[in-house]
Amino acid sequence: MKLARLKTPGMDRFNDYLGELESDPTAEFPVELLTFLGYFEMIDEELDVLPYKFKTRWDAARYLNTLLSGITDAERDINLWAWLTAFYFDVLCPANDAGERRLRERAAYFPEPENYKRYYRHLLLGPYLIYHAHLDYPARAIALLCKPLHIITDVEAQIAASQELVTNRAVVELATNLYYDPKTKTTKPGAGGKGPGSPRRLVSVLNQFDLTWDLYAATTDELMNLLPKEFEKFSGK
Amino acid sequence: MIRRINYTNRIRIRRKDILIKLREQTDGNWFDADLSKLSDYDLPPESLVFLEAYRQTNWMRFGYGHVGAPAPEKDLLLKQFDSPEGILFRVKVTALGDAHKLIAEADAIPLLMLGQEKIEKDPLLSVKFSHELGDEIYRIDFADDRPLLLINCEIENYRQIAHSRIFLSLVYPAVLREILTHIIFVDRLHGEDDIEHWHYRWVRFVKQFSGVGELPKNEDADEQTDWIQKAVAAFAKKQKTRDKFVESWRNEL
Numbered sequence: 001m002k003l004a005r006l007k008t009p010g011m012d013r014f015n016d017y018l019g020e021l022e023s024d025p026t027a028e029f030p031v032e033l034l035t036f037l038g039y040f041e042m043i044d045e046e047l048d049v050l051p052y053k054f055k056t057r058w059d060a061a062r063y064l065n066t067l068l069s070g071i072t073d074a075e076r077d078i079n080l081w082a083w084l085t086a087f088y089f090d091v092l093c094p095a096n097d098a099g100e101r102r103l104r105e106r107a108a109y110f111p112e113p114e115n116y117k118r119y120y121r122h123l124l125l126g127p128y129l130i131y132h133a134h135l136d137y138p139a140r141a142i143a144l145l146c147k148p149l150h151i152i153t154d155v156e157a158q159i160a161a162s163q164e165l166v167t168n169r170a171v172v173e174l175a176t177n178l179y180y181d182p183k184t185k186t187t188k189p190g191a192g193g194k195g196p197g198s199p200r201r202l203v204s205v206l207n208q209f210d211l212t213w214d215l216y217a218a219t220t221d222e223l224m225n226l227l228p229k230e231f232e233k234f235s236g237k
Numbered sequence: 238m239i240r241r242i243n244y245t246n247r248i249r250i251r252r253k254d255i256l257i258k259l260r261e262q263t264d265g266n267w268f269d270a271d272l273s274k275l276s277d278y279d280l281p282p283e284s285l286v287f288l289e290a291y292r293q294t295n296w297m298r299f300g301y302g303h304v305g306a307p308a309p310e311k312d313l314l315l316k317q318f319d320s321p322e323g324i325l326f327r328v329k330v331t332a333l334g335d336a337h338k339l340i341a342e343a344d345a346i347p348l349l350m351l352g353q354e355k356i357e358k359d360p361l362l363s364v365k366f367s368h369e370l371g372d373e374i375y376r377i378d379f380a381d382d383r384p385l386l387l388i389n390c391e392i393e394n395y396r397q398i399a400h401s402r403i404f405l406s407l408v409y410p411a412v413l414r415e416i417l418t419h420i421i422f423v424d425r426l427h428g429e430d431d432i433e434h435w436h437y438r439w440v441r442f443v444k445q446f447s448g449v450g451e452l453p454k455n456e457d458a459d460e461q462t463d464w465i466q467k468a469v470a471a472f473a474k475k476q477k478t479r480d481k482f483v484e485s486w487r488n489e490l
Contacts, residue, residue: 015368019391073319075293106369113293114323117380133294167296211247214329216289216298217337 001034001087003047003067005079010039014086018109021093025100033086040083043071049084053091057156058145060124061131062138068128075132081111081125092123092149104150120160123149130160133167140173143180143187154192155179158199164210171206173220175199178234188234196230248278248330250343252356252433255328257288258349259321260313266321267314268348272307272328280304280330280341289327290315290348304330324348359383361438362412364399366390374398375408377415379423383435384416406482410473417443417465426452447471 006014010033020027033039049067054060064084068074085092092109093101104123111122113129120126127145134141144156144166159175160166179191179199194200205227209215215223224235254274260267270288282305290297295317300310318324326348330341347356363385370376370389375398378385388398398404420426420436432438440452449467453460473479 015391075295076323110368115380116293117382119293129294133296163291163294167291167294212339214287214331214337214339216287216329217331222337 001049001051002045003043003049003071003080004040004083005043005077006033006040006082006086007038007079010086011079011082013039014082015110018103018106021101021103025102026095026098027101029089033083043080049087051087054149056146057127057149057151058131058142060149061127061145064124064128065131065135075125075129076113078111078113081113081122082109084124085109085111085122088124108150116163117161120156120166121152126152126156126160130156130166134169134172137169140169140176143176143178143191144172146180146186153187153199154194155187155199158203162203162207164215165203165206168216170218170220170223171215174223175202177220177224178202178231191234197233201230202227247339248280248341249433250275250278250328250330250341252343252346255326255343255346256349256355257326257346258353259351261351265314265316266318267312269313270301270307270309270326272301275304275307275330275341278341281333282306283333284340285331285333287329287331289329290318290324291327292318292324303333321348321350361435361442362386362416364388366395375404375412377412377419379419384419384439386412401485402481403485405476406478406485409476410469410478413443413472414465414469417468421452421461421465422458443468443472446475 013030014033017030052063074080095101107118107121108123111125112118119129130141130144131138144159147153155175165171179187181188256271258269260269284304286301286304286307288299288301297317299313302308326346328343329339332338332340365385365387367387368390370387374389376387378387388395416439420439426436447468449464453464
């Protein structure tokens with residue numbers, strides 16, 4: 001299928017459908033969103049969108065960054081992301097054997113790209129933006145994107161909700177060094193907690209550092225060396 | 238870096254003292270910055286200046302010389318951004334010789350578009366239409382670091398809701414109460430000394446119309462709650478919310 005964006009009637013229809021799903025989890029997806037020309041407009045007839053079943057947020061982010069690399073201001077185009085969400089709806093909100101879909105919050109399907117505290121909750125735009133912020137070396141953001149599409153870990157939620165932290169290369173690399181296990185290719189046990197050494201504590205400590213230091217100028221090692229002892233269980237030092 | 242936390246020494250640079258203008262060229266969007274007013278602040282002339290452009294998760298950093306002689310260290314092409322709309326800037330001044338120590342900062346400086354000469358003032362309370370409110374008619378959202386009034390746009394003629402007398406009379410006093418409660422009891426009023434911070438602007442707004450005086454300096458919750466109550470009562474009186482409500486109510490009967 002060619003890359004497209006929903007028109008206003010398509011946005012309304014999609015939104016109505018999400019409303020229907022709230023009361024009837026078996027409500028059938030309105031395929032006309034992707035077939036009726038009154039609901040969408042093609043963006044680029046050269047660009048084919050492929051029906052992948054992404055295993056992880058990383059997979060989705062990598063594919064979408066390639067797909068959208070030639071689209072101007074793609075990250076701000078809400079109608080484009082709504083169309084992509086509709087296209088991948090069976091992946092993003094799969095039906096179980098009984099045909100029931102478990103709907104998440106509306107922000108998971110309708111993006112809020114201008115809201116820096118909530119943008120990451122969109123199941124496609126969130127991973128795309130995080131990956132895009134680290135295009136020079138995306139692997140540094142793997143701790144934030146290693147889970148299946150519908151799982152937003154605390155590592156991601158804590159870092160991505162701060163525009164200053166998620167764009168900071170040293171901070172994101174620090175999070176990956178602390179919380180990602182390259183052997184298991186997922187986050188380390190305990191990385192989802194709220195206690196000492198947790199991502200929540202990391203953000204709290206970094207916010208304190210930010211009062212005094214220019215964190216964008218710091219290196220990953222400098223930040224690591226500044227962390228209190230509570231982080232040693234993740235740093236291995 | 239030395240592990241030390243400093244809450245007091247950083248200088249807050251006013252946004253209006255920094256002018257950053259868009260310059261369109263055939264190869265893309267550039268910017269020019271006027272940092273001449275940095276000399277009005279008590280900053281060591283040798284301290285380093287950096288500009289950071291950002292929008293969502295796009296971010297670029299530009300070295301800008303020293304406070305005594307601010308000048309770009311490289312070209313000022315905004316190549317990470319497809320378009321200039323919505324780009325904001327930070328200005329950071331860091332100490333020379335004390336690695337990465339931040340001594341002054343300004344944030345959320347808008348990029349002035351072509352023909353725009355000064356920074357427009359943000360409204361005290363912005364309104365946004367939302368699909369996410371379910372059966373709620375309105376909600377105050379603090380996710381964006383300042384209050385936003387969300388209106389449920391899945392209601393017929395939703396754009397008129399915020400102007401209706403019933404809404405003005407019932408909701409706005411509640412909105413004021415919620416915002417002041419958030420400032421005092423959730424955020425603990427941390428922006429009081431920053432005249433561009435939304436806390437400061439709301440407290441100033443309340444003091445101007447209500448005559449309630451200064452916010453209680455102590456942490457006495459009863460005194461703080463009284464202060465909020467007086468402010469809301471004064472607001473309701475000034476806005477004649479009872480008259481507005483009664484008029485609407487008569488039409489309902």
